[in-house]
Amino acid sequence: MNAANTIRYSSEVLFKNFEQLEVKIDPELKAVWLYLNSHPRACFTLTLLKELETFQYILKNNDGRLSHNGEVVDIEYSIFTSRHPVFSFGGDLELFIKCIENNDPESLREYARLCIDGMYANYTGRDLGITTISLVNGNALGGGFECALSGHVVIAERSSEMGFPEVLFNLFPGMGAFNLLTKRVSTNVAEKMMISGRLYDAEELHDIGLVDYLVEDGGGRLAVNSFISVNQKRRSTMKALRRVHQITSQIDYQQLLDIVDIWIESAFKINKKDLRTMSRLVRSQQKLAEKENHTSIPQATAL
Numbered sequence: 001m002n003a004a005n006t007i008r009y010s011s012e013v014l015f016k017n018f019e020q021l022e023v024k025i026d027p028e029l030k031a032v033w034l035y036l037n038s039h040p041r042a043c044f045t046l047t048l049l050k051e052l053e054t055f056q057y058i059l060k061n062n063d064g065r066l067s068h069n070g071e072v073v074d075i076e077y078s079i080f081t082s083r084h085p086v087f088s089f090g091g092d093l094e095l096f097i098k099c100i101e102n103n104d105p106e107s108l109r110e111y112a113r114l115c116i117d118g119m120y121a122n123y124t125g126r127d128l129g130i131t132t133i134s135l136v137n138g139n140a141l142g143g144g145f146e147c148a149l150s151g152h153v154v155i156a157e158r159s160s161e162m163g164f165p166e167v168l169f170n171l172f173p174g175m176g177a178f179n180l181l182t183k184r185v186s187t188n189v190a191e192k193m194m195i196s197g198r199l200y201d202a203e204e205l206h207d208i209g210l211v212d213y214l215v216e217d218g219g220g221r222l223a224v225n226s227f228i229s230v231n232q233k234r235r236s237t238m239k240a241l242r243r244v245h246q247i248t249s250q251i252d253y254q255q256l257l258d259i260v261d262i263w264i265e266s267a268f269k270i271n272k273k274d275l276r277t278m279s280r281l282v283r284s285q286q287k288l289a290e291k292e293n294h295t296s297i298p299q300a301t302a303l
Helices: 001-014 046-061 093-101 105-121 143-149 165-169 177-181 188-197 202-207 220-232 237-248 252-266 270-296
Strands: 021-026 031-036 066-067 071-074 077-082 129-137 139-141 153-157 161-163 199-201 213-215
Touching: 001 021, 001 046, 001 066, 021 046, 021 066, 031 046, 046 105, 066 213, 077 220, 093 252, 093 270, 105 143, 105 252, 129 143, 129 220, 129 237, 139 143, 143 161, 143 177, 153 188, 153 202, 153 220, 161 202, 165 188, 165 213, 177 252, 199 202, 202 213, 213 220, 220 237
Parallel strands: 031 077, 077 129, 129 153, 139 161, 153 213
Antiparallel strands: 021 031, 066 071, 161 199
């Protein structure tokens, strides 16, 4: 099997078997769209995280090339967005509860590792010099906010809101939030955002530099395509500047692991009241998911 056929098999065939991550290639813009489509709730399930890990392995193993309709495309842009009305509710609280009640820190640690691996790959341009873009629609909470912040470029629709609600159940966002925030805002601002537990609207976040482009609702895809088209004309310069940014704004992977250890230690210290709060949030997310499924229409086959 030649290289092109290998790429075709490893991308087009395997991606079609994904359950919670939709992978769409735009050959004209040399872009890959990653649609978060987890179930039963819009959160980072183990299935979604493992599919993201598989995607990253395939992309890196093929030196940044993927297949579209049998032709090999050199990927220069990677876009995270969502198929749900919300971007993501973040971590899988139901899994957190199960691990804590079963006194199973290792399963929780493995889950956290998958989270930071996905975030770190996105932040570092997937180790391939790729420009990563986050297109936020609806709410991006906790790990969903971390995912959005890991993009080199953050585009948010005006009605979207983002924040870290972990303080509501006596935890903190432990999969890169502090590291990512302090690349864009001061330490004091980052701490206040993590402690407050409040939601920030997209305009607020744009004003303080956490959102790069603020667009009207429904205008996100056009904004992404426009950004890519404009930057294609100065691709060499932008790629060089991206390398400079990576050098000057590195995030240490071992530091992320150390923070996860603190997060796990904190998770196993929360009380039954905190667990009940988490359970209520799970039920609330489930109700929203059921409403979404009830009102959903068939997905279009286009990007």
